[in-house]
Structure formats: C-alpha cells, structure tokens
Amino acid sequence: MSNLSHDTQAMMAFQNNKKSTGLAYVLWFFLGSLGAHRFYLGRTGSAVGMLVLFILGWMTVWALGLGLLFLIPLGVWLLVDIFLIPGMAAQQNNQLINQLSANSAPKMSAVDELARYAALRDSGAISSDEYESQKRRIMGVL
Known part of the structure; x- marks a missing residue:
C-alpha cells in the first residue's frame, strides 16, 4: 500500500469508513428504539439517551403506565430521526473527509x-x- 499516493490512500480509507444512509435507516427500522442508528452514525451520547429511555420505559410500564412517560418521548424522537438521518450521515462523512485530508497531506521536510x-x-x-x-x-x- 506504500506504493499508492496519499490521495489514493485517503480515498480508500474514506470508502472503507464512510457511513451509509441506507444502513442507518435499516438500523433505525429494526433497532431504532435502542439507538442503534445513532451509535452507527457516531452519535454515542444521544444513542445512550435513547437506550436509557427504552430500558426505563419497559421496566416501569407495568407501574400504572409510568413507562409511557419514557416511551412516548422515545417514539417522538424516533419519528424525528427519520428526517435527521441523512444529515447525520453526511456530517459524519464530512468529518471523516476532513480528518483524512489533514492526515494525508505529506509533511514537508x-x-x-x-x-x-x-x-x-x-x-x-x-x-x-x-x-x-x-x-x-x-x-x-x-
């Protein structure tokens, strides 16, 4: 791989690490309430928040519907994420491009x-x- 130019190496690294909007939607559809799509898109903090809402909601749903106080906001958040996923994927890919561009520039002696x-x-x-x-x-x- 050392025979490849810095630009070629950066392009290969980008292709290997870029985030797919389609995959993010698949994760949202099947595991969205667990925050899987946000984990995939590098939004770890909010993904943990979704996971906590899910766990607290289902742990307390038996207590006179107390769990709905957690599950309803989670549901609204999931609906909002339908529209946010493309932007989150693009932002993650732009950050990757910037990181690779900074690292791939050859250092001048x-x-x-x-x-x-x-x-x-x-x-x-x-x-x-x-x-x-x-x-x-x-x-x-x-």
Missing part, C-alpha cells in the same frame, strides 16, 4: 520548507527578515 522560503525571499515575495524568522522557526531556534 525542513530542507524543503527552507528552500521554499528562500525562493520566496529571492523572488521578493518576503523580506530577508521574514525569511530569517521562518528559518529560526523551522530550525527550532526562537
């Missing part, structure tokens, strides 16, 4: 960075003082 600043200085784009300041930063001498 100190020599290359100094050469780039020297070329900027020679072309007049930066002053000699700016070049020296960058040189000290790159060399770790402040």
Whole structure:
C-alpha cells in the first residue's frame, strides 16, 4: 500500500469508513428504539439517551403506565430521526473527509520548507527578515 499516493490512500480509507444512509435507516427500522442508528452514525451520547429511555420505559410500564412517560418521548424522537438521518450521515462523512485530508497531506521536510522560503525571499515575495524568522522557526531556534 506504500506504493499508492496519499490521495489514493485517503480515498480508500474514506470508502472503507464512510457511513451509509441506507444502513442507518435499516438500523433505525429494526433497532431504532435502542439507538442503534445513532451509535452507527457516531452519535454515542444521544444513542445512550435513547437506550436509557427504552430500558426505563419497559421496566416501569407495568407501574400504572409510568413507562409511557419514557416511551412516548422515545417514539417522538424516533419519528424525528427519520428526517435527521441523512444529515447525520453526511456530517459524519464530512468529518471523516476532513480528518483524512489533514492526515494525508505529506509533511514537508525542513530542507524543503527552507528552500521554499528562500525562493520566496529571492523572488521578493518576503523580506530577508521574514525569511530569517521562518528559518529560526523551522530550525527550532526562537
């Protein structure tokens, strides 16, 4: 895999880790009251909240309908999630893209960075003082 470019590696990592809206809907349909779709989409905190509502609701449903105080809000939350799932999946995929983009950019060596600043200085784009300041930063001498 080291023969592949950084961009190719990033694309492969994205394809392997991206979240599917379709799968999120399947999880919502079959295991939504347990928060499975939210766990899948990286929304762990709210997924735990759904799971707690589900457990408390069914544990207390026998007590004069007290469980309905937990299960009705859970049901409303599930209905709202029908509309939120595409946005949650897109947001998760955008975060993945940003993470991979930041990690895939090749790091410039100190020599290359100094050469780039020297070329900027020679072309007049930066002053000699700016070049020296960058040189000290790159060399770790402040």
